[in-house]
Amino acid sequence: MRLPRFEYLKPENLNKLLQMLAIYKNDAKILAGGTDLLVRMKKGLLKPKFVISLKDLKELSYIKQNNENIKIGAKTCIADIIDSNIIKNKAYALFQACQKIGAATIQHYKGTIGGNILQDNRCIHYNQSAFHRSGRGACHKDGGKICYARDDADRCFSTCQSDGATALMALDAKLSLAKKGKKRTINLADFYTSDGIIPFIIEPDEILTEIIIPIKDGVSFYKRLSCRSSIDYPIVSAGVFLKPLQKNVPLEKNTIDNARIVVGAIGRSPLFLSSASLFLKGKKFNDINAFKKASNIAMDNASTFAVHNIGSTTLEYRCSMIFQMVFQALEQAVNLNQENQK
Amino acid sequence: MSNLNVVGKPIPKLDAAQKALGRAQYIQDIKLPEMLYGKILYSKFAHAKIININTSKAEKLSGVYAVLTGKDVPKKMKMGFYKDNPPIKKDKVCSFRDEVAAVAALSPEIAEKALSLIEIEYKELKGIFDPEKAMEKESPLVHEYHKSNVLKLPWKLHYGDVEKAEKESDFIVKEKFKTTWVTHCCLGTSGAVALFDSNDNLTIHTNTQIPSLAQKDFLEALRSMGLENKRVRVIKPTIGGGFGSKLDTYAYEHIAILLAHKTRKPVKIIFDRKEEFKATSTRQPAIIYIKQGCNKDGKLTFRDIKMVLDNGAYTSWGATTPSVMMMPITSLYRVENVRYKAKCVYTNNTYSQAMRGYGNPQATFAIESNLDMLAQKAGIDRIEIRRINQNQPGDITPQGFKISSCGLSKCIDKVEKELKKDCKKQENVGTGIASLIHVGGGARIYKSDGCGVILKMDDYGKVDIFTGGTDMGQGLDNITAQIVAEELGLFVEDINVVHSDTDICPWDVGAHASRSTFVAGNAALGAAQKIKEKILKFASKILDASIKDLILRDRTIFVKDNSEKNIPPKSIAIDKLLRKAHFSPNGTMLMADYFYDPDNENMGKDFKGNMSVTYAFGVHGVKLTVDKETGKVEILDYIAAHDVGRAINPLLLEGQVYGGVVMGLGYALTEEVMHKNGENMNADFRDYKLFTAKDAIKIKAPVIETNDKYGPFGAKGIGEPGCVPTAPAIANAIYDAVGVRIKDLPITPEKVLAALKEKSLQE
Known part of the structure; x- marks a missing residue:
């Protein structure tokens, strides 16, 4: 498989980049790390006329902190996030998720957090070579009317497999996007469309510039199940955040004021599970049964979005593992924090 | 045997640095003048009749030199020991990896484009994917001419009396187990470059573990093309992993040969990773x-x-x-x-x-x-x-x-x-x-399980050894060098191991069955012993000592010191001895050959x-x-x-x-x-x-x-x-x-x- 022909552009600042996007729009794709984009191009899933490389762009690589927020530039390398004490201390789930992205080489060499969030949805039936796909009718995501993941499905059942997005949604993150002459900020949860074909809304001339994580006094954790220790997408993942009600009270005696439970790699986007999250409000941090119940609610709610689209495991197994991942994430979030307090 | 100097030592792989520096020549690196690029079109069905193939658009594409379909393949060109596999399928496809057409073009891009212009009309047939179901009578036949899906192979043995022993057993456990398809995952993908000279002799650079047997297969392929009495030279470049995958000859090699013959130019076919997964066994x-x-x-x-x-x-x-x-x-x-x-x-x-x-x-x-x-x-x-x-x-x-x-x-x-x-x-x-x-x-497994070796020494005490054995990363180069160095009292860096070129190296049955260290090792040892004998004979004259008192060590021949006097033993450096042998009237250079065929049975x-x-x-x-x-x-x-x-x-x-x-x-x-x-x-x-x-x-x-x-x-x-x-x-x-x-x-x-x-x- 070879890359289709394209024109290569390399703007040296954000302004120029936005100008280019304003001109080329749909004909252009942005190349940050390329670990997702180039594979898709080789498979003929994308055929941009222009590839705009961010290689020379210095402006979008940073991790900053003020009283309210952590701000991460979209081009920040995964390895820099793993190495950041700010992230480790204030957004632990993201630190964990980044450790799981790709492999050490991808984390260090090229992979960016923006790229991780903006990766397109996957499905084993869709992410095949052009030749493979040409031997059958086109699926929804490929412009057709068939779904190979679920028989007779009237829409696309591809899944979002981003580790970073699942953790960030648990941390209630926001995204900043920019286009020529205009900026907007949107909750990560609102970024998604629940459509597998176009899983999130970013306009053709728009670019993700920044990830904003509100600093809340709470504990977070990211847990994922995968076949191997590197280069695997998760079979299922869970990101959780728990905010205690009382200040200066040890967790084991504290009450949950606010919970955010997010399940990833199952649905078209990371799934924020409001009923399961709400259930934990007012429960004690040491209430294991409440954690179990919340995990069960999470499993029931998230399972409805799951389809058999990764090949190596069945739908049943993936669904049953939702409970495990959520429960383990909740339990370990508390345990880790208790250990840290000691 | 604790007095060994080279054997038993953890010497790093001789070509490790070359590989680490990116200087080893893999099939991907081979580029010949006027070379064309071949690509293969595969089936879109697991089981289907080919109704019609239209290649006219592909043929018209600028830069395309040849397009092949099943009808261009000689009838007798079949691969595998069961001879059921033509390199391009003609009337029917029986699996997704069936080759249905191939092209040779100026660039891989043009070749790929040409493939997309080939129009094939299929009529899909019912497939059978479960071997136990395929044995049932009403199952569709994969090959109608074979009349049954069960192959005619003799795998059946019974020693002793199992039924009697079962009756007499105190404990019995009966079970069913199942294993699935896994693949070699060689990091270097498959490929071949084929070219003919003006006399229709073939040279093929190919990833193979069996240069000599591949030569035989390709000679047969040439005969099926009507090319009798021709020469085939098989050269194996550095390969990125074998693990058994390169123990047979494949369609891509045969197709490269056909394309090279049709175009009269070298043709290179290289698999990409997808192809490696889908079209290798x-x-x-x-x-x-x-x-x-x-x-x-x-x-x-x-x-x-x-x-x-x-x-x-x-x-x-x-x-x-x-x-x-x-x-x-x-x-x-x-x-x-x-x-x-x-x-x-x-x-x-x-x-x-x-x-x-x-x-x-x-x-x-x-x-x-x-x-x-x-x-x-x-x-x-x-x-x-x-x-x-x-x-x-x-x-x-x-x-x-x-x-x-x-x-x-x-x-x-x-x-x-x-x-x-x-x-x-x-x-x-x-x-x-x-x-x-x-x-x-x-x-x-074959009639011969042997390996040939030719060994020559130069004027400087260096050895070139031409072995039939194949190094595919497993380390036969080291093993050969260490054995020869040990036997001749030399160092590993004195030994140059040449392998995997049928024009230069003697016959060997291939790198399989964990046999190379044992068989190719014994062959190298045999040749080294022959040379050693010559060295000692010559040295005994020069040093005026009996052969049994001579020792080869550290690039030198020593006379065992029996005198107990405090004078250094008599000795001569090997290179000096070799020059003496060479540059004297009726001079001689040291060479030896050896063919080792183990004493095992078919x-x-x-x-x-x-x-x-x-x-x-x-x-x-x-x-x-x-x-x-x-x-x-x-x-x-x-x-x-x-x-x-x-x-x-x-x-x-x-x-x-x-x-x-x-x-x-x-x-x-x-x-x-x-x-x-x-x-x-x-x-x-x-x-x-x-x-x-x-x-x-x-x-x-x-x-x-x-x-x-x-x-x-x-x-x-x-x-x-x-x-x-x-x-x-x-x-x-x-x-x-x-x-x-x-x-x-x-x-x-x-x-x-x-x-x-x-x-x-x-x-």
Whole structure:
């Protein structure tokens, strides 16, 4: 498989980049790390006329902190996030998720957090070579009317497999996007469309510039199940955040004021599970049964979005593992924090 | 033999630096003047009639030099030992990897574009993907001319009296096991460059483990093209992994030949990773029905095995794996009464090939898993039952294998000691062991199991050795150099090993069956001994000493100092001696040739015969823990003890064992080529779950040296054994940890969890 022909552009600042996007729009794709984009191009899933490389762009690589927020530039390398004490201390789930992205080489060499969030949805039936796909009718995501993941499905059942997005949604993150002459900020949860074909809304001339994580006094954790220790997408993942009600009270005696439970790699986007999250409000941090119940609610709610689209495991197994991942994430979030307090 | 200077030393792979610097020449790097690029078009169906092919648009495309379809292939050009596989299919496709057309063009881009312009009209036929169903009468036929989906192959043996032994057994365990498709995952993808000279002689650069046999295949291909009495030169560049995948000749090689002949230009075909996954062959999958019995003392009474092998749509060496499966079936442990029967069945799936272990891992998985179950039923300790039945030096097994040296007992001791170091029983933690037997002294599968070597020395004390043996990364270059250096008192850097070019190197049957160290090693040793004799003879004249008093060491010939006086011994440097020999009246240069063919036997009609001069043994032990919530297995400790005869190079030997074990772990736990109605669904490393560096575990690889009397410096083969008993050792450990037995590979977390659920329902 070879890359289709394209024109290569390399703007040296954000302004120029936005100008280019304003001109080329749909004909252009942005190349940050390329670990997702180039594979898709080789498979003929994308055929941009222009590839705009961010290689020379210095402006979008940073991790900053003020009283309210952590701000991460979209081009920040995964390895820099793993190495950041700010992230480790204030957004632990993201630190964990980044450790799981790709492999050490991808984390260090090229992979960016923006790229991780903006990766397109996957499905084993869709992410095949052009030749493979040409031997059958086109699926929804490929412009057709068939779904190979679920028989007779009237829409696309591809899944979002981003580790970073699942953790960030648990941390209630926001995204900043920019286009020529205009900026907007949107909750990560609102970024998604629940459509597998176009899983999130970013306009053709728009670019993700920044990830904003509100600093809340709470504990977070990211847990994922995968076949191997590197280069695997998760079979299922869970990101959780728990905010205690009382200040200066040890967790084991504290009450949950606010919970955010997010399940990833199952649905078209990371799934924020409001009923399961709400259930934990007012429960004690040491209430294991409440954690179990919340995990069960999470499993029931998230399972409805799951389809058999990764090949190596069945739908049943993936669904049953939702409970495990959520429960383990909740339990370990508390345990880790208790250990840290000691 | 402690006075060895080079043999037994951990000398890094001779071409390691070249490879690390990116300077080794792989097939991808080969570029010839006027070279064209070939590409192959594959089928879009698992089973279909080809109604019409229109190539006119492709032919008209600028830069296209040739387009081939099935009708351009000579009728007699068929691949594989069963001759059922034309390189391009004409009237019908029988699997997704069927080649239907090929082009040669100025660039790979143009070739790819041309493929997309070829229009093919198919009529889809009902496919058959389950070998057991394919044996049923009403099943669609993969090849109508064959009249049955069952291949006509002779895999059937019965030694002793299994039925009588079964009646007399105190304990019997009957089980079904299943293994699936896995693939070699060579990091260097396949490829070939073919060119003809003006007299229609062929040179082909190709990734092969069998230069001499490939030459024979290509000569046959030329004959089918009407080119009689031509020459074929096979050159193998550096290859990025073989593992058995390059033991046959493939369609892409034949297509490169056809395109090169049609265009009169060199044609290069290189696989991309997708193609490598989809269009190269896998390990042979097997459905295994096994019955083993023992008496009250734990002595094995009989072993009865039936297998159904999914042959896929065409036949390569996968269909002959039963001939090696017979080895563990008849000869792993002492068991007098054995019966075995295997059927290879055509389906519309991919077809299989040789892969490290050649059937042995499949058979050993069933035997060793089943043996643990038998031990439990009989109330005998798992390790004890293995000791009771272990092979011993001097044994002749029911198949007629003469066990010369045998370190099985020592391997068991070693593994037991390691596993019992920390004997505190923890929850969900278990241990498991499994043993292996494999050929270790060649394997007489062809009429000859030999290897030729030519050796020459220059005026500077340097050696060029032209060996029939093939280095494919396993380290034959080192082994050859170390053996020759040792014998001639030289250093490894004095030896240049030339291999894998049929114009230069003598005949060899190929790098397979863990035979290279033993056979090519013995051949190199034989040639070195001949040269040594000449050197000593010459030196004895110059130094005025008797031959028996001469020693070759450190590039010098010394006279043994018997005088006890404090004067340095008489000596002459080898290079000086060589020059003296060369530059004197009636001068001579030192050269020698040697052909070593081991004293092993072809199997007879009843499959009896001492296939190998000596046999390799080994035992793997594993300690692991099972996560009862997710079913995930984590390996805590792994020990792979192998009887290697002698380690010529302990560094490379450990590398072979580590690599084998990690390959075995993938086979046991994660790897599977997924097929959906015959179509490969995971043709990349993202979805094909090959172990990554991060998944690799620490492996202890103790070497048990038994100094085999036939091996070069006592060595036996070790190429394949490392991946043979891994899967059953793991399956046995999982049972020990959580009480569930997984009988089909790979042992995924999902299967473990399902078995745990079923177990808790039964309790």
